[in-house]
Amino acid sequence: MEPRHRRADAAGNRARIIQAARAVIANADEIKLNAIAKEAGVGQGTLYRHFPTREDLLAEVYREDVEELVAAAPALLAEHQPVTALARWFDRVADYAQVKRGVFAAVEAAVWQDLAAHSLGPIGDALTTLLEAGKADGTIRSDVDARDVILLIGCLTRVEEDEWDAKARHLLRIVLDGLRRRP
Incomplete structure (x- = not known):
């Protein structure tokens, strides 16, 4: 059960990162990965695991x-x-x-x-x-x-x-x- 939970968490993190990136792209003059991670509620390490x-x-x-x-x-x-x-x-x-x-x-x-x-x-x-x-x-x-x-x-x-x-x-x-x- 634990691995499934992590996969669901990982999928949720990935979706939140993409949604945050979409918002930053639409609303910011400069696209900063740390701002996207913060907006998504994840650490930079999590962001980079999903998107190197x-x-x-x-x-x-x-x-x-x-x-x-x-x-x-x-x-x-x-x-x-x-x-x-x-x-x-x-x-x-x-x-x-x-x-x-x-x-x-x-x-x-x-x-x-x-x-x-x-x-x-x-x-x-x-x-x-x-x-x-x-x-x-x-x-x-x-x-x-x-x-x-x-x-x-x-x-x-x-x-x-x-x-x-x-x-x-x-x-x-x-x-x-x-x-x-x-x-």
Whole structure:
């Protein structure tokens, strides 16, 4: 029973570290591992056992965010009409992109390439699911695909931090309006 308890504790520590890292990335100008450990309620040794380097931790935050974003597409389609599902998915993209900016700024180029390769496929697949549902019900233009939208939402990388709250979701609403099929 004791080993299971430790594994559950270890899993809990790992989850708290990732959650704390996500909060620090979103709210701090500088990403400090000691601040993440403190926020997670663990010692630095525990943090380093789970994530030997800062890049390992940031990469895991990014990977989890990608997984959540991808999983959201079919869940949103199950609850909403395609255009509404796409709009709500774009809201999540804005949150994801804000964290991604912090992660990419902190991660070395080689790690960045690995992360980009990990996310573009699954995100493109999730976006295709949303677009195809909208095309099927006649609310989304038939001449757009996931790559078109990914290129358009790439504009988020150019939004300055001090204008993020005012511009990110606004730009995504403009993209959404451009995707709508016109009579």
